[in-house]
Amino acid sequence: MAENKTSFMEEFQPFWKNLWPVFAVIAMAGILYHATVLTMANTWLANETYSHGFIILPITLWLLWQHRFEIAVARAKTDYRIYPLLLLSLLVWMLSESLGIQALAQLALVSSVIFAIWTLTGTGMGKVIFFPVVFLLFMVPVGDFLIPPMMEFTATFTVNLLRMTGIPVFREGMFFTIPSGNWSVVEACSGVRYIIASFVLGVLYAFLNYRSVRKQIIFILFSLVIPILANGLRAYMIVMIGHLSNMELATGVDHLVYGWVFFGVVMLILFALGAIWRDDMTPPEIDEETQAGCFVDRSM
DSSP, X not given: OHHHHHHHHHXXXXXXXXXXXXXXXXXXXXXXXXXXXXXXHHHHHHOGGGXXXXXXXXXXXXXXXXXXXXXXTBOBOOOGGGHHHHHHHHHHHHHHHHHTOHHHHHHHHHHHHHHHHHHHHHXXXXXXXXXXXXXXXXXXXXXXXXXXXXXXXXXXXXXXXXXXXXXXXXXXTTEEEETTEEEEOOXXXXXXXXXXXXXXXXXXXXHHHOOOHHHHHHHHHHXXXXXXXXXXXXXXHHXXXXXXXXXXXXXXXXXXXXXXXXXXXXXXXXXXXXXXXXXXXXXOOOOTTTBOSSOBOOOO
């Protein structure tokens, strides 16, 4: 036990020495801008689409810890070239708060945290902690603007598949009728929840499994496109289950359960396919610009 404790402290001390500005900035932002943070948290609590916001900060901290050995030997040097971006993001936050544009205020706040960390730690450290810190942007609950176009796509996709299956359909807006009953595409059917969840998981998976930027981009694009198509297929399958069961199945809460089970299966298939092309994730050599022998340089 003593050996394990000593080993942990030996790893934690240089990790903390180089990263204390990160934790300080996050803590100060939470205190000074608590009203905006509480607004974000209330959205996570009230809207299942954004409930992942609660785990973004813990994931960021875990990702930083996974890179503790690289962080321990990285150079943390104040870089005032980023300062104008920090001031700009704070100005946007102030204007958004005064105008009541909450989504923009939340985005500006998280951006200011990222720029403040970048200013304090500099480009050398930034190479190591870039992804974990930028991952904080997923805390911002944005995506409602996707609901109308996704509802339209889902309705069109479903109706076209039904017609291809040979089932006559009469459609009016988001409502459509087939011989066995009436259906409608509502907000919960838009698939935005699936898209956002898939995007967050896809970005995280790409970072953890690929070194190649091209592979990362391709996988992230797949994590966006596949759930869109899968949601249309899910809607079609639910209508077909209802149609074939004489409207006894998939017409109530159970179709939401089917939806999440289907989404889970789709994500498992996506990750399984992604694992075929995964890269060797052995930590790379630290270059001379980044390396500084486990010390923090705060000078200009």
